[in-house]
Amino acid sequence: FLHPQLQKAAGEIMYRLSRKNQIMFCTHAPVMLFNFTTKQIHQVITDRTGSTILNPSTDIDKILDDLGYTANDLLNVSFVFIVEGKQDRNRLPLLLKKYYSEIVDENGHLNRVAIIATNSCTNIKTHANLKYINSLYLKDAFLMIRDSDGKNPQMLKDQLCGYYRAREHEDTGTIPRVTDRNVLILKYYSFENYFLDPKVMAKIGVIKNEQQFYDILYAKYTEYLYKLKSMRNMQERFKIKIDGPEDIKDNLEKIRIYVRGHNLYDIFYGRYKGDKEPDILTKYIEEAPRETFADILDAIDDFVYFNSHSADVKG
Template identity: 60%
Template sequence: MFNQAKKCGHCFSCIGLIEKKAPAELDAFETAKLLDYKLYQLNLDEFARKVNQNYKKNGGQDEILYSMNRDVERMLKVTTEIHNPAQNLTRPVAKMGKGMRSIYMLSLLETYTGTESRIPSILMIEDPEIFLHPKLQKVSGEILYRLSRKNQVIFSTHSPNLLANFNSRQIRQIVLDGEGYSKMCEKTDVSAILEDLGYTASDLMNVNFVFIVEGKQDKSRLPLLIRKYYSETYDESGKLSRIAIITTNSCTNIKTYANLKYMNQIYLRDQFLMIRDGDGKDRMELGRQLCRYYEQRNLEDVDTLPKVRPENVLILKYYSFENYFFNPKVMTELGVVESEETFYETLFEKWKEYLHRLSSGKHLTEVLGFEMQSISDIKAHMEEIKIYLRGHNLYDIFYGRYKDQEEELLKRYIDLAPRKDFSDILDAIDHFIYFESRKRERDTK
C-alpha cells in the first residue's frame, strides 16, 4: 500500500491506517497522502455541478471542468477548462469566446453567492452586455436581477435589453453635464433613456409583457388584481405601463393565432401569459392541449409563432374569473350580502331553484356523486362549486345588481381578499422575473 514506486490511484485505502497515527508519528510520505486526501475532499465536483447547471441555464453550451492539482509542490492550484462533448475537445477557459466568458463569469457569481451561508456581497460590473448576442443580453439582465435579490448589484450598460426586469427606482441615467462631467439624473424616465440610446418604440416593441385573456370581463378584472400586487406596473396617470392585455373569445381560435403571430413580430417573444378558463375540466390536460395546438400550427405555417410552453399558459383553478369573487367574509364586509350565512342560504336556494338543472350543475353532481340537499352541503363543497359551476350564472346572483359600480366594487374586493384567494393567478405571474421587481413592497416582505 505504501510502495512509493506504485502509481497512486487516489483510492485512499491508506487513509484509515494513516489517521490512526498521531501527527508526530507521520512520515513525510504519509503527511503528503493525508494532505492529498483533505484537498480532494474540497468537493470541487459539487461546486462544478452547480456552476454547470447555472451556466447551461444561462445559455452556455460547453461543460466547465475544474481539477485540483494534488502535486504537493504545486498544490492549491485549481485548473478551469471548458469541454465540448460533441467534439470531445478540452481547452483552457481563456480560449472561451469573450461573450460566453461574460456568461460564465455571471454564472460563477450566481453559484458563489447562492450558497445559504454566504455573506451578501457588493457586485460592480462594467458593461456586461459587451460581445453578447441580444438574446444573451436579456439572459444577462435576468442573472443580474437574480443576483440583486441577495446582493447589492451595480452595473453600467448601454443596452436596454438588460433593463426590462428592473423598475424605475432601480435604474439611474448617467449623462454629461455642461462641463463634460458625468452626473446622475434625479428622476428616471425609461422612455427618455431609450430615446437617448437611440431606440424607438418599435425597436423595443413598446411593451414588455402581454396577457392573452378570453373575454372582455377578464380584460377589465385582471388589471385590478395587477394594480394591487404589482403597483410598479402602473404609471403616474394610473394606466398600465408597458403591458398589453389582448382579448379573445377562446385561446384556441384563429383570432388568438393571429394575435400571437403579430406579437411575435412586435413584442418580446417569451414575455406573455395566456389565461384560459378552467371550464370545470382537467387543468393539466387543457394546458397540454393548448401547447400541442400551437405546436401543430407552427408545423403548418411558414411564419413562426412564439413557443407556447407550460409556463406561458395558465388554466384558471376555477370555472372562470368570476368564481374568484365568492369569499362570503369579504362579500359581507362589502355589503354584497348581509352575512356569511345569508350567502350560503341564497346559494342553496338558487341551487334548488335552477342551478342543479344547468349542464355545469349536472356535471358538479356527477363529480360529487350525490345531489346537494342542505346548506351544510353547500358549505362543505364550495371549492367544487367554484371549480365546476359556470361562473356567469353564479356571479349574476350576487353581483348582477351592481353593474354600474362593478369596477369599484371588485377593486375593493381585491383589496380586502387574502392573497391565497388568487394564488394560482399570482403564482403564474410571479414566475416571470419582470413582475417580481414590481410587486408592492408590503407583499414582498
C-alpha cells in the same frame, strides 16, 4: 452588439444576480432595463465642466428616449396577457394593480403590459398575436389564461401546448414556443368564481353576512341552478346531494371549481353595473388574502418582469 433576444436574456441574468448581490452595469440597450424598477435605474451624464455625474432627476421616459426606445421597439410593451373574454380583460388589471404596483403609471394605467381578449386560446386572433409577439422579440414574455370550465386543468394545458407544438411544425419560426409556463388554466371554472368567497363578500357589503350567501345560493339552486349542466355533472361525479344551505357550504369549493361562473357571479354582482363593478371588485381584491388568487399570481410571478415589479403586499 447583442441580438435583441440575447439583450433580454442578459437583462434577466443581471436581475437574478441582483436579488442576492449588489451589482452595477452600464448599457445603451433599453430592453435590458425592463426587469428593474425606476428606483434602480440612473442616467450618467456629463456636466458643464465635462465631469461624469449621475443625473439627479431620473426620468425613465427620457432615459428610454435618449436610448432610442421608440414605439417601434416592442411598441411600448414588455409583456402580453392573452385572455378569453372582454370581461377578463377588464378584471385582470384590477388584480395586477394591487400586486404589481410598479407597472402602474401615475394615471393608474398599466405600463408596458398588453391584455388581449381573443375569446379562444386557439383561434386565429391568438395565433396572429403570437406571431406578432415573436416578431417583436418578446418570445416567451406572454401568458395565455383560459377558464378551466370544470375540466382537468393539466389535461387542458397539455392540449393547448400540444396544439401549438403542432403549429410550430407548420409555421416554422413564425410563432414563439408555447410551454407550460406560458399557459395558465384557472383553478376555478372561470374568473368570476374567484369573487365568491362569502367571508370577503360580507366584509365589503355585497352580502350582510356569510349565512346569507348560503341561503341565497340554496334558494337559487332550488329555483334553477339545479338544472344547469355543470351543476348536474358535479353532483353526479361526486355524488353530492343538496338539500339545504349547509350542503352548499360543505361543497362550496367544488361548486366554484365545477359550476359555470357566469350563473353564480350574476346572482351577487349583477346589480353592480358600469363603474360600480370595477369599484366593488377592487374592494374585494383589497380585502381578499393572496391565497384567493394564488394560482394566478404564482403563474405571473414566474416571469422575471413581474417578479421584479411586485408590490410589498401582506396577507
